[in-house]
Amino acid sequence: MIKTPYLLFLGDAPDQLAAKVAIGIRDWRPDNAVGQFRMEGCGADLGLTDMTLEEAKAAGAKTLVVGVANRGGVISKEWKKVLVTALEEGFDLASGLHNLLRDEPDLVAVAEATGQELHDVRIPEVEYPIANGKKRTGKRCLAVGTDCSVGKMYTALCMDAEMRKRGMKSTFRATGQTGILITGDGVPLDAVIADFMAGSVEYLTPDNDEDHWDHIEGQGSLFHVSYSGVTMALIHGGQPDALVLAHEPTREHMRGLPEYTQPSLEALRDTALNLAKVANPDCQVIGVSVNTQHMSDDDAKAYLAKVEADMGLPATDPFRYGAGKLVDALEAI
Amino acid sequence: MIKTPYLLFLGDAPDQLAAKVAIGIRDWRPDNAVGQFRMEGCGADLGLTDMTLEEAKAAGAKTLVVGVANRGGVISKEWKKVLVTALEEGFDLASGLHNLLRDEPDLVAVAEATGQELHDVRIPEVEYPIANGKKRTGKRCLAVGTDCSVGKMYTALCMDAEMRKRGMKSTFRATGQTGILITGDGVPLDAVIADFMAGSVEYLTPDNDEDHWDHIEGQGSLFHVSYSGVTMALIHGGQPDALVLAHEPTREHMRGLPEYTQPSLEALRDTALNLAKVANPDCQVIGVSVNTQHMSDDDAKAYLAKVEADMGLPATDPFRYGAGKLVDALEAI
Numbered sequence: 130m131i132k133t134p135y136l137l138f139l140g141d142a143p144d145q146l147a148a149k150v151a152i153g154i155r156d157w158r159p160d161n162a163v164g165q166f167r168m169e170g171c172g173a174d175l176g177l178t179d180m181t182l183e184e185a186k187a188a189g190a191k192t193l194v195v196g197v198a199n200r201g202g203v204i205s206k207e208w209k210k211v212l213v214t215a216l217e218e219g220f221d222l223a224s225g226l227h228n229l230l231r232d233e234p235d236l237v238a239v240a241e242a243t244g245q246e247l248h249d250v251r252i253p254e255v256e257y258p259i260a261n262g263k264k265r266t267g268k269r270c271l272a273v274g275t276d277c278s279v280g281k282m283y284t285a286l287c288m289d290a291e292m293r294k295r296g297m298k299s300t301f302r303a304t305g306q307t308g309i310l311i312t313g314d315g316v317p318l319d320a321v322i323a324d325f326m327a328g329s330v331e332y333l334t335p336d337n338d339e340d341h342w343d344h345i346e347g348q349g350s351l352f353h354v355s356y357s358g359v360t361m362a363l364i365h366g367g368q369p370d371a372l373v374l375a376h377e378p379t380r381e382h383m384r385g386l387p388e389y390t391q392p393s394l395e396a397l398r399d400t401a402l403n404l405a406k407v408a409n410p411d412c413q414v415i416g417v418s419v420n421t422q423h424m425s426d427d428d429a430k431a432y433l434a435k436v437e438a439d440m441g442l443p444a445t446d447p448f449r450y451g452a453g454k455l456v457d458a459l460e461a462i
Numbered sequence: 463m464i465k466t467p468y469l470l471f472l473g474d475a476p477d478q479l480a481a482k483v484a485i486g487i488r489d490w491r492p493d494n495a496v497g498q499f500r501m502e503g504c505g506a507d508l509g510l511t512d513m514t515l516e517e518a519k520a521a522g523a524k525t526l527v528v529g530v531a532n533r534g535g536v537i538s539k540e541w542k543k544v545l546v547t548a549l550e551e552g553f554d555l556a557s558g559l560h561n562l563l564r565d566e567p568d569l570v571a572v573a574e575a576t577g578q579e580l581h582d583v584r585i586p587e588v589e590y591p592i593a594n595g596k597k598r599t600g601k602r603c604l605a606v607g608t609d610c611s612v613g614k615m616y617t618a619l620c621m622d623a624e625m626r627k628r629g630m631k632s633t634f635r636a637t638g639q640t641g642i643l644i645t646g647d648g649v650p651l652d653a654v655i656a657d658f659m660a661g662s663v664e665y666l667t668p669d670n671d672e673d674h675w676d677h678i679e680g681q682g683s684l685f686h687v688s689y690s691g692v693t694m695a696l697i698h699g700g701q702p703d704a705l706v707l708a709h710e711p712t713r714e715h716m717r718g719l720p721e722y723t724q725p726s727l728e729a730l731r732d733t734a735l736n737l738a739k740v741a742n743p744d745c746q747v748i749g750v751s752v753n754t755q756h757m758s759d760d761d762a763k764a765y766l767a768k769v770e771a772d773m774g775l776p777a778t779d780p781f782r783y784g785a786g787k788l789v790d791a792l793e794a795i
Contacts, residue, residue, distance in 0.1 A: 262687040262719045319657040326656050326691045354595040354698035354741045358659045361684075362691035386595045389740075403733060407722075408687050 131223045131248050131313040132191035133161045136180060136215075140208055141168045142197040148173035150225060150307050151196025157286050157301075157311050163188040168207060173197065182211075182218045192248075194310055195224035204233060212236060216245045223248035225306035250309040251317050253329070260327035260366050262408060267337030270459060271369040272347040272418060273401045275391045277356060277384045279377040280420035280448065281347030282308055284455075287447035288373075289344040291456045298341035302333050304363065308346045318348050318359055326359065330366025342459065343367075347375065351400055352392045353383055364401065368408040371459055372401055374442075377420040378432060394440055415458040417444040464556045464581050464646040465524035466494045469513060469548075473541055474503045475530040481506035483558060483640050484529025490619050490634075490644050496521040501540060506530065515544075515551045525581075527643055528557035535561055545569060549578045556581035558639035583642040584650050586662070593660035593699050595741060600670030603792060604702040605680040605751060606734045608724045610689060610717045612710040613753035613781065614680030615641055617788075620780035621706075622677045624789045631674035635666050637696065641679045651681055651692055659692065663699025675792060676700075680708065684733055685725045686716055697734065701741040704792055705734055707775075710753040711765060727773055748791040750777040 137151040145152070155162050155175045164180035167173070180188065193215040199208065204226070212222055212230075216239045224230050230247040231237060240247050248254075270288065272281040285301055286308075292299035301308070303315025316329045334343045345367045349356030374397050383389035392400075398414050405412040417436050421429035429446060436444040443454040470484040478485070488495050488508045497513035500506070513521065526548040532541065537559070545555055545563075549572045557563050563580040564570060573580050581587075603621065605614040618634055619641075625632035634641070636648025649662045667676045678700045682689030707730050716722035725733075731747050738745040750769050754762035762779060769777040776787040 260688040262722060264721070319655075321656050322652075323654050323656060323659050323692045323695070324652040324689065327688055351694075351737070352740050354701075355593040355660055356657065357698050357737075357740075358691040358693075358695035359656045360691075361694035362656070365687035365690050368687075388597070389595060392740075400736060404684070404690075407685050407690075407725075 131310070132221055133313050134163045134190055135161050135192050135194040136182070136185035136190040136220070137162050137165045137175065137177065137196045138193050138211065139165055139167045139171050139173045139175070140195070140197050140199070141170045142173040144172045145174070147198045148175065148196060150310050151175055151194070153307050153311050154194065154196060157290070161313065163190045166193070166211065168211070182215055182220070186218055186220070190220065192221040192223050195222070195226060196310065199226055204228060209235065213239050216240055216243050219243070219245065221246040221248065223250060223310060225250045225310055227251070250306050251320055253317055253321055255332070257316070257321060257325040257329035257332050259324060260331050265331070265334070265336045265368065266339060267341045267343065268370045269334055269343045269345060269367050270371040270373065271345045271363060271367050272373040272375045273360065273364070273397065274347060274350045274375040275352060275394065275397050276350050276377065276380055277353050279375045280418060281375045283448050284373055284375055284418040284452070285344040285346050287452040288455055288459070291452040292342060295456065298338055300341070300343050302343050302345045304330070304333070304346040304348055315346070318363070319356070323358070326362035327366030330363055334367055345369065351404070352397070354386065354389070361404065364405050365408045369405055369412055370409060371413055371415045371462060372405060373415060373455060374398055374417045375420070376417065379423045394436065398440070413462065414442065415462070416442050416455045418455065419444055419446050421446040421449055464643070465554055466646050467496045467523055468494050468525050468527040469515070469518035469523040469553070470495050470498045470508065470510065470529045471526050471544065472498055472500045472504050472506045472508070472530050473528070473532070474501045475506040477505045478507070480531045481508065481529060483643055484508055484527070486640050486644050487527065487529060490623070494646065496523045499526070499544070501544065515548055515553070519551055519553070523553065525554040525556050528555070528559060529643065532559055532561070537561060537566060542568065546572050549573055549576050552576070552578065554579040554581065556583060556643060558583045558643055560584070583639050584653055586650055586654055588665070590649070590654060590658040590662035590665050592657060593664050598664070598667070598669045598701065599672060600674045600676065601704070601795070602667055602676045602678060602700050602702045603704040603706065604678045604696060604700050605706040605708045606693065606697070606730065607680060607683045607708040608685060608727065608730050609683050609710065609713055610686050612708045613751060614708045616781050617706055617708055617751040617785070618677035618679050620785040621788055621792070624785040625675060628789065631671055633674070633676050635676050635678045637663070637666070637679040637681055648679070651696070652689070656691070659695035660699030663696055667700060678702065684737070685730070687719065687722070694737065697738050698741045702738055702745055703742060704746055704748045704795060705738060706749050706751050706788060707731055707747060708751045708753070712756045727769065731773070746795065747775065748795070749775050749788045751788065752777060752779050754779040754782055
């Protein structure tokens with residue numbers, strides 16, 4: 130568990146796109162972000178207060194989060210100066226970088242000397258159990274996609290936010306680096322050892338109040354041959370009560386697999402529900418989440434209307450038009 | 463890759479059952495086993511020549527294989543004496559034990575000093591790629607089970623042996639500890655990191671002659687919630703041309719999951735084929751392998767006849783009655 134709130138480190142990010150993780154934190158957990166730390170030449174700006182380490186400390190920040198991709202896969206000397214000083218000032222560090230904080234001897238040494246923690250959210254910090262498949266109390270919702278990167282995390286975050294707005298009991302359960310940094314907790318599922326994948330999802334979504342919903346962040350796709358095993362573990366470890374179908378209509382082929390085309394929403398529905406019923410015979414498909422970011426407003430609305438007619442399910446782009454329809458469907462269960 | 467042939471170390475195994483791995487090597491790769499090494503009080507006997515380390519070395523043995531489960535999860539002092547001497551005599555060591563050879567400082571030190579290798583076959587020795595899903599040349603067959611431990615490895619080994627007997631091109635591709643020790647090579651799939659599972663199966667079953675068959679050792683079951691993700695990765699990474707349905711009819715519930723019942727063969731057929739077609743649209747289900755070890759000869763034959771009638775597929779217990787029917791079906795593709 131990463132201590133909140135954060136100071137968001139943007140370093141010398143060349144542009145806004147490089148600060149994706151920090152933007153996610155600002156958008157979804159604004160209370161977790163007391164300010165931003167930018168170095169000379171930084172091309173990103175979250176619109177948060179620029180703070181020195183001292184100012185952030187005084188404002189209550191506990192962890193410096195590297196919310197930005199670095200250049201060339203190395204943590205530069207310039208970054209190091211800030212990171213080392215942050216440790217010395219009493220910050221923990223958290224990062225989703227490929228090159229790990231724990232592989233930097235100077236950071237490890239200073240963290241040990243100061244008693245601060247280094248969190249590499251790509252690496253599991255827990256020894257997960259093997260899944261036991263026992264029915265858990267509380268409700269769980271999982272988005273499954275026609276492809277990778279079609280908006281499953283945003284769907285879960287939007288539904289969680291909408292539920293909490295309605296005063297319902299709800300928790301977003303992160304299974305990827307960005308989600309873990311946003312919430313400060315979760316399972317980096319793609320880095321878990323095969324035998325423990327489903328068990329890690331059980332661990333992430335334990336018994337809860339009967340009227341509490343976990344919104345589990347989806348990963349991969351049953352139809353994406355590189356990552357389908359991860360998706361399978363989410364479906365069986367998560368034992369969802371509700372599935373949301375997630376789709377991005379403008380893709381020409383499966384992400385990274387030019388020889389593969391996306392399945393239809395009908396094929397996704399049938400395949401995912403069939404498998405989900407192994408772990409939870411009462412599981413239902415409750416709606417469709419369409420990522421319309423590459424469509425005009427008119428096209429998006431026409432597409433959503435067609436999906437609703439074809440599938441007989443509520444369909445929305447929860448990021449663009451709100452998650453109300455999907456949460457209505459959950460409330461109706 | 464583990465150097466063959468082996469001297470099979472049975473230690474002080476209390477009984478034959480504890481020597482399961484060594485028995486597998488003797489049965490399936492007899493050429494790999496020059497003899498057995500038994501300590502005082504050993505209750506197992508493979509019927510191989512008892513050899514000292516010197517005799518085995520003279521007979522050409524290159525690796526001492528720990529083909530036996532140890533007691534209490536520790537490598538005892540008595541074992542250590544033999545293992546250290548073996549390293550000093552020029553043997554590599556290979557083991558599928560949970561407690562790793564590499565975690566024993568004395569073994570590591572002696573291996574380094576003597577230049578010998580320690581193989582813990584539970585741990586991947588390769589950095590596997592992420593699966594790219596590209597169509598590979600050659601043919602692949604995979605057994606998928608209604609449950610874990612229903613005979614998928616034996617099915618693959620039997621089919622491989624039958625094919626080679628017929629002069630066909632065939633390779634058994636190991637994905638578990640026992641299979642890896644039997645053949646000296648393979649992927650310990652249950653220990654691979656989630657993102658690389660399917661890629662490790664692609665790596666294991668590369669391009670080959672058009673008339674060559676890989677028999678991929680199956681793992682888990684699509685209907686076993688603890689391990690279904692591993693099975694999924696085999697189906698998509700292996701891109702099988704042929705599936706064999708594997709079943710054990712006397713199970714009362716899924717292995718280790720008392721709340722779960724086995725699926726029907728029809729459900730397994732439909733679910734597995736649907737998913738396999740994502741990676742290989744030409745995939746076919748070619749037969750049923752039934753593990754009849756807990757049935758009388760009459761019951762087994764009656765059961766197989768009923769499966770053939772119900773499913774319209776050849777059905778056999780390949781270990782008991784031969785894999786001929788299944789290989790006939792592959793030849794017909």
